[in-house]
Amino acid sequence: MILLPTYRVIYISCERTGTFSMFKVLRDWYGGVQYIEPLQCGGFEYWTSCGNNHARIVPSSCNDWFKFGTCRNPYSRAVSIWWVCTHNIRHETGQVRLPGFEDMSFPCFAKWLTERLVVPGVTMLLPQHIWYHGLDVEQYIHVERMSEECQTLPFWQKPKHVEAASNRTCHLHKPWREYYDKAAQAYIEEWAGEDFEQFGYSRDIDDKRGTDTFQTYSRRGEIGAG
Numbered sequence: 001m002i003l004l005p006t007y008r009v010i011y012i013s014c015e016r017t018g019t020f021s022m023f024k025v026l027r028d029w030y031g032g033v034q035y036i037e038p039l040q041c042g043g044f045e046y047w048t049s050c051g052n053n054h055a056r057i058v059p060s061s062c063n064d065w066f067k068f069g070t071c072r073n074p075y076s077r078a079v080s081i082w083w084v085c086t087h088n089i090r091h092e093t094g095q096v097r098l099p100g101f102e103d104m105s106f107p108c109f110a111k112w113l114t115e116r117l118v119v120p121g122v123t124m125l126l127p128q129h130i131w132y133h134g135l136d137v138e139q140y141i142h143v144e145r146m147s148e149e150c151q152t153l154p155f156w157q158k159p160k161h162v163e164a165a166s167n168r169t170c171h172l173h174k175p176w177r178e179y180y181d182k183a184a185q186a187y188i189e190e191w192a193g194e195d196f197e198q199f200g201y202s203r204d205i206d207d208k209r210g211t212d213t214f215q216t217y218s219r220r221g222e223i224g225a226g
Contacts, residue, residue, distance in 0.1 A: 001055040002032040007155040008065040010035075013054050014131045015124035016080045017070040018143035023053070025162050030155070035059065054123060056131065068139040068153060070146070071128050071199040074192035075185070079176040081124050082109045087173075106179040110187035129194040140199060180205060 002011040002023060011026055013019040026032030035055050058067070072080075086101045086109065104112070113125065123131070141149045147161050173179075180188075185205050189196075196203050 001035040001053075001058075002026045003035050003059075003062065003065075004030050004032050004155070006031055008062075009155050010058060010062055010065050010067045012056060012058070012067055012069045012132070012135055012137060014069060014071065014128050015054055016077050016084070017072040017128070018146055019054070019070060021146070021162065022070055022141075025150075025159065029158055056135065058135065066139075066154060067135065067137050068141060069132055069135075069137045070143055071140045071195075072143045073201050074127070074195040075180070075188055075201075075205055076176045077128070078110065078113070078188045078191070079106060079173065079179050082106050082179075083173050084124070085109070085122070107181055107184040107187070110184040110191070113191040114187050127192050127195050129198045142199070177205065 001013060004010070004026060007030065009030075011022060011032070013022065023032070023034075027034075034053070058065075082104075086104050101109070139153065141153070150156050150162055189203060195201070
């Protein structure tokens, strides 16, 4: 979570949705301040975001600030989560996110996700609609169209171009569609649930609009073609 006190704006981040790119822009251009939650977290027992980058409990003094978040195609996000959880990307420590999952294929991981197994501290396993539930987010920026949609934020002045270029995993694995078979697709549709409809993504994995968003969502306006 990033606070922009000058603009009375809060960015509520959901993991694997281009958050670190957004963090950098908000800090560099808008004086963004990282907010770390107190040692009390509400909601499900595995909403253990205390102390990390992705706080989700808005400070009471900021309840009337403008709130926005980022979202991502659920199919693409699931592959990103799998890669982070099962591959060694923590070069400085040599650790994987979920020890013992190193050899798990994506279809097996997709099945495991639907079983709702709790992994304390690994909040990225939550679907986006659950993470954002009850947070009164006023506008979502789709990571696939981050540059264009950031221009629609009420406080946004610069930069003119921003994208999720700092993603640490996208260049390490194959295009996300290549990991899917029919079973994996069904599992991810079950796991993601309302993510497709709430954030305007197609459930048709072969639809090329699954790479880019096909709708733009804002509570302050109508849903329209993107």
